[in-house]
Amino acid sequence: MAALNISGLSKHFGTTKAVDSATLEIEAGQFVGVIGRSGAGKSTLLRLINRLIDPTEGSVSFDGVDITKLKGKALRQWRRDCAMIFQQFNLVDRLDVITNVLIGRVAEHSILSSTAMRFSDAERAMAAKALDRLDMVPFALQRAGTLSGGQQQRVAIARALVQNPRIMLADEPIASLDPGNATRVMEALRTINEEDKLTVLVNLHTLDTAREYCGRIIAMRQGQVMFDGPAHELTDAVVRDIYGADGLEDFNEAVTSTSVKGQEPVAA
Amino acid sequence: MSIQHYEVARYKARHPHLFTEPLEVRVRRYAVWGGFIALFIYCLVAFDFSPTRIFIGVQRLGQVLSFMFPPYIWTSWGEFAPIVEGLLETLAIAFLGTVLGAVIAFPLSFLGAKNINRIPFIRHSTRRGYDIIRAFETLILALIFIRAFGLGPLPGILAMAVSEIGTFAKLFSEAIENTSEKPVDGVKASGGSRFQTIRFGVMPQVSPVIISILLYNFESNVRSGTILGIVGAGGIGFLLSDRIAAYKWDEAWSIIFLIIIMVYIIDWLSAKIRKQIIGEFGGTK
Numbered sequence: 001m002a003a004l005n006i007s008g009l010s011k012h013f014g015t016t017k018a019v020d021s022a023t024l025e026i027e028a029g030q031f032v033g034v035i036g037r038s039g040a041g042k043s044t045l046l047r048l049i050n051r052l053i054d055p056t057e058g059s060v061s062f063d064g065v066d067i068t069k070l071k072g073k074a075l076r077q078w079r080r081d082c083a084m085i086f087q088q089f090n091l092v093d094r095l096d097v098i099t100n101v102l103i104g105r106v107a108e109h110s111i112l113s114s115t116a117m118r119f120s121d122a123e124r125a126m127a128a129k130a131l132d133r134l135d136m137v138p139f140a141l142q143r144a145g146t147l148s149g150g151q152q153q154r155v156a157i158a159r160a161l162v163q164n165p166r167i168m169l170a171d172e173p174i175a176s177l178d179p180g181n182a183t184r185v186m187e188a189l190r191t192i193n194e195e196d197k198l199t200v201l202v203n204l205h206t207l208d209t210a211r212e213y214c215g216r217i218i219a220m221r222q223g224q225v226m227f228d229g230p231a232h233e234l235t236d237a238v239v240r241d242i243y244g245a246d247g248l249e250d251f252n253e254a255v256t257s258t259s260v261k262g263q264e265p266v267a268a
Numbered sequence: 269m270s271i272q273h274y275e276v277a278r279y280k281a282r283h284p285h286l287f288t289e290p291l292e293v294r295v296r297r298y299a300v301w302g303g304f305i306a307l308f309i310y311c312l313v314a315f316d317f318s319p320t321r322i323f324i325g326v327q328r329l330g331q332v333l334s335f336m337f338p339p340y341i342w343t344s345w346g347e348f349a350p351i352v353e354g355l356l357e358t359l360a361i362a363f364l365g366t367v368l369g370a371v372i373a374f375p376l377s378f379l380g381a382k383n384i385n386r387i388p389f390i391r392h393s394t395r396r397g398y399d400i401i402r403a404f405e406t407l408i409l410a411l412i413f414i415r416a417f418g419l420g421p422l423p424g425i426l427a428m429a430v431s432e433i434g435t436f437a438k439l440f441s442e443a444i445e446n447t448s449e450k451p452v453d454g455v456k457a458s459g460g461s462r463f464q465t466i467r468f469g470v471m472p473q474v475s476p477v478i479i480s481i482l483l484y485n486f487e488s489n490v491r492s493g494t495i496l497g498i499v500g501a502g503g504i505g506f507l508l509s510d511r512i513a514a515y516k517w518d519e520a521w522s523i524i525f526l527i528i529i530m531v532y533i534i535d536w537l538s539a540k541i542r543k544q545i546i547g548e549f550g551g552t553k
Contacts (some may be wrong), residue, residue, distance in 0.1 A: 098286055124278040124287050130269060132279075140286055161269045196269060 003028035003199055004049070004167065009058035010223075011044050018044040020223035021058065024203065031193045033214030033231075036204045037243050041223040042203040046169045049201070051075060062167070080107035083160035087172040090154040091207040093145030097136065097155050100144045104162035123162070130158035134188060150181025157188055161196075168192060170202040174209065184215050188234050207239065294313025342522075351507060351523065355530055358503035361424045361496065362489035368425070370482055376433070376538065377440030383452075385446060391535035397439075402433030406492060410501040423500030428489055428496070435485065443477040444470060476546040483538040490534050493526050 004026040011019040019041045026032055034042045047053045049060055051067060059068045067078050073140045083104075091100050104127075105124060109119075119127075131137045134154040139147060144155060153173060170189060176181035190213055191201045203212045210217055211231045219227035219234070219242045227238050280287050311317075342348035378384045379394040406427050413423030452469035460468060497505020505526060511520040 046337055121280060121287055122271055122276050124280040126269065126271045128279040128286050129271060129275060137283065140283070164269060 003063060004201075005061045006049070007059055007061075009047055010056045011041075011049060011053065011062060012056045017223045019048060019055075022220075022223070022225050024218065024225065024228065026199060028199055029193070029197050031190065031200045031213060031215050032202070033210035033217045034201065034220060035205075035210050035217060035242065036220035036226075040220040041072065042220055043171050044223075045220070046171050046201065046203060048078055049167075050082050050169055052079075052084075053203060057129055076107050081166045082164045083163045083165035083167070084169040085153065085156045085160055085173050087175045089149070089156045090150055091144040091155055091159075093143065095144060096141050097131070097144055097147070098124070098140045100155055101130060101158045101162055104130075104159040107163070109230075119219065126162045127158065130161040131155075133161070133191075134158050146161065148181075150177050150184060153177060153181070153185050154188065157185070157192075161192070165198065166202065167199040170200065172203045174207060175205055182209070189213070207234075210234075284500055332517065336521040337526075338518070340516075340518035340522040351504070351526065354497070354504035354507045355526060357421055358493040358497070358505070359490060359530070359534075361421050361428060361501075361503055362486060362493040365409055365424045365428025365493075366432060366482065366486045366489050368429035368437050372429070373433045373436035374478075375436045377444060378466075380441035381444035382435060383447070383449070384470070395438075398434045398437045398441075401430060402438065404431060404434075406431040407495060409497060410496050412502055419500045419502075424493070424496040424501030424503060427501060428493070432485060432489070436481065440474070440479050443474045443481070446477075447473040448474060478543055480542060483542050487531070487535055487538055491531055 004024070006022055006024040006026075009019055009022045010017065022045065026151060029064070034045065035260065036042050044053070048055050048233060049067075051070065055068055059066055061067060061080075062082070067082075070078050085107075092103070095103075099117065102123060105119060105123045113119075128137060128140070131140055134157060134160060136151065136154050139151060139155075144249060147155065168189070173189070174185050177185060186209060189200055193196050197221075202214070204214075211234070214231060217227065217229065217231050217234050221242050221244070226242055227234065342351065354549035374400075376394065380391055380398060382391065385391045385394070409430055410423055413426050417423045417426065447470050451473065452465045455465045455469040493503055494505045494508070497503035497507070498509040500506065504523065508520060508523050508527075511517075511523060
């Protein structure tokens, strides 16, 4: 049974169709890469799934629950179940790392305990464990804004982990990172996928990363799903079609590549 | 990701600093809060802030408010003209004071900005200069200037301009310091001179902030300009204090209403202007 069911999903911004009747089924435990050029609707798709924005048409359901209809508390709980990490990390720069990670627990807290920023020992231990998995414990009391991009993204993953999510969305998580940090972040997502059995849905710009990590690749163009299949079926011709590279004489994947040859993968 | 009891204990033992703040931090926090609350209560007691006094005061306030009715209406132009003149004079004082202050403060603000003036001694002395100017309240400056320049709008304008120099120079130089270095590097890398990096890299970033500060301070000067007249530095305030002193409360209330209407119109206009010039500006980043 598919965990995530997207049917006829559309989002219009004025006359632009950012996502145009997308229909997808994503099995539990899959590692799915979404590719496509800038403006193809990848981010909008993820934001629709997390309900950061509401769809114009269509529906998204998870384990049989229609999440496009959720409101109030139920909506906040869905967002907790559906963790999200961002290209620009979206941490609160002025708060320390541990508090940033504990933000992953806010869906369980009332106004009163949030005002005092009070978290239980179990929650603090969870945050410490998540930071430990990403080798970030030594930075726990440092302000998030003082960390490097790669470190910030690992803090963001830790925040996502303490949400105890059922699915993990990542919106171009490595687009602002150097190749070494990009590899660490992708390995962390792979570990989460394999060890925690979480479904991972990640937007990527780099094709070789998508081929390396994603068992299944979805390609979007102008809001529509153009390709959906295993990585090896993503041929050069398909890629040209997706990126509209007809005019470019030698469209070269290596130009956007961020792979580091011979780099030891870092376990998360 | 779940957590077991033994894991909580283990993490607590290994990283206690992630669970509780150090004792000294907590003690300091309680001490600061305790001191703050004690000071607040002491002030209330010292100024005899008793409920009975408040209650009696509110009753008298109702009496003063009742003088509003029936509202006073000026019947002849000869009677109304000085009021209009006073209102316009207040506007003019605020306008001239704001513009004069801004013109002098603008160059000074660059001297006080860390990213422009790299010589700490000059920067710090300029900044202390702003602080000294700001220590003088406009009203006190007005009283001093009245003694020197005589009664009327001139001392009012000067008082406003001088106090705005301190405020504007501080706010402008903070705006300049909050600009991003990136466009500056871009201009520099294209072969721009020091002046050109400021003109093309810094100015476009600060000008919306400066315009916004100017408009806000003009509004606020229109409001505070009404007070200047009370000490004799021109404007509507003189007429207002005169009516109150003569117990003509009905006319005083009508003047107060006119002031409120004028301030409201200025606020509305400046919001329009701000939107027109700055558009959807989200602050310097």
